[in-house]
Amino acid sequence: MRIDCDIIKDLLPLYVEGLASEKSKKAVEEHIEECEDCNKIYREMKKPEPQVRYDREPAESFRKYVKREKRKLGIKAALVTAVIIFAVGAVRVFVIGGAFGALLWDSATAEIFEDTDAGHYSRYMGKEAEKEYVKKWDMDESIFPEKITEKMRVTDYKMVYYDPWDAQYLSYLVVEYDEEAYHEETERLREYASTEYIGYYGAEGFSQDCTLLAVEADPCYGFVYALETGKREIVYVELIFCNYFYDLDYQERIPEEYLPIGFDATRDNPYRKEMLGE
Ligand SMILES: [Zn+2]
Numbered sequence: 001m002r003i004d005c006d007i008i009k010d011l012l013p014l015y016v017e018g019l020a021s022e023k024s025k026k027a028v029e030e031h032i033e034e035c036e037d038c039n040k041i042y043r044e045m046k047k048p049e050p051q052v053r054y055d056r057e058p059a060e061s062f063r064k065y066v067k068r069e070k071r072k073l074g075i076k077a078a079l080v081t082a083v084i085i086f087a088v089g090a091v092r093v094f095v096i097g098g099a100f101g102a103l104l105w106d107s108a109t110a111e112i113f114e115d116t117d118a119g120h121y122s123r124y125m126g127k128e129a130e131k132e133y134v135k136k137w138d139m140d141e142s143i144f145p146e147k148i149t150e151k152m153r154v155t156d157y158k159m160v161y162y163d164p165w166d167a168q169y170l171s172y173l174v175v176e177y178d179e180e181a182y183h184e185e186t187e188r189l190r191e192y193a194s195t196e197y198i199g200y201y202g203a204e205g206f207s208q209d210c211t212l213l214a215v216e217a218d219p220c221y222g223f224v225y226a227l228e229t230g231k232r233e234i235v236y237v238e239l240i241f242c243n244y245f246y247d248l249d250y251q252e253r254i255p256e257e258y259l260p261i262g263f264d265a266t267r268d269n270p271y272r273k274e275m276l277g278e
Helices: 005-017 022-034 036-046 062-096 098-108 118-124 179-191 270-276
Strands: 054-056 113-115 152-162 168-177 211-218 222-230 233-240
Touching: 005 022, 005 036, 022 036, 113 118, 118 152, 118 168, 168 179, 179 211, 179 233
Parallel strands: none
Antiparallel strands: 113 152, 152 168, 168 233, 211 222, 222 233
16 A cells, blocks of 8 residues: 555654654655655655764863952962063064064054855865964864865855954854755764853854754853754864953854854953843
8 A cells, every 4th residue: 555645654653753653654664765855855854963072171160260350360479470471562562663663553453354265165174274273272173174075065254353462353154065064074073072161151052943063161261163054064163262251253254043042252242241240
C-alpha cells in the first residue's frame, strides 16, 4: 500500500522520536526508501540540534580579577609606574623631539582599519597572520576556521582593527557549507570546550534566529563565538578589546543579530562601572 506523503509527514516526528507503533514504523520506512521528498524531510529532522557544551568556567569572575589586579598593583606601585611613564614620556618629547613627535602624533590620531576581502583572511587569522594579529590579547580564536577552504562559501566577511593605545579587534565571517563540511564543522565546534558567557558585558543570549555553537568569553577581553544562523550557515564572530570597552563604534560595524542580546561595550557600559566599583 502506497501511503500518502502527508500522512508520512505527520508520522515522521513520532518516528524520529522512536514513538511510532510497529505498523507506522514499517510504513514510514517503506515510504522513505522510495520517496525522496519525505526522505529529505526525515534526514533534516533526525539531525541533532546543535548544543553548546560548557566545559570551562570563564577565566575567573571579573570582580575577582579587578580585585586581584588592584591588590597586585597597589597605590605605591601605581605611583612609581606613573612617575616612570611620565619621565619616559618627557624624555621622549623633549630630548628626541622632532621626528618622534610626528610619530607620537600619528599614534594619537590612529585610524580605524577595516577590510572586507575574505581573500585576506590569513593575514588576520591563523598561523600566518601578520604580527598585529597574531596574539589578540591571548584570546583563543580556534573557534574560527584555521583557513578558508574550497568547501566553504564565504558570503560576508569583515575585519576591523583599531589601536589608539590598546589594540582592539572586531571580526565576523559568514560561511555556507556543503552538507558534509557542515556536519564536520558543527562536530568540531561541539567538541570545543565553551565557557559560560551570560552576564558578561550585559550579554543575555542570542537572537532567536541564531543558535550558539561555541563560545570563548573573557571578563576583560571580550568574546569569540560561532552561531548557526540558517541552513548550513555558520557565523563566526570575535569582539576583542581591552580596558573593558571598545573605543570604536562597534555597533555600526556588525549586524545587530550577530551580537549577544544586551551586549554593551561602550565606554560607560554598566558592567565595567559595576565591576570597577564606580
Ligand atoms: Zn513521500
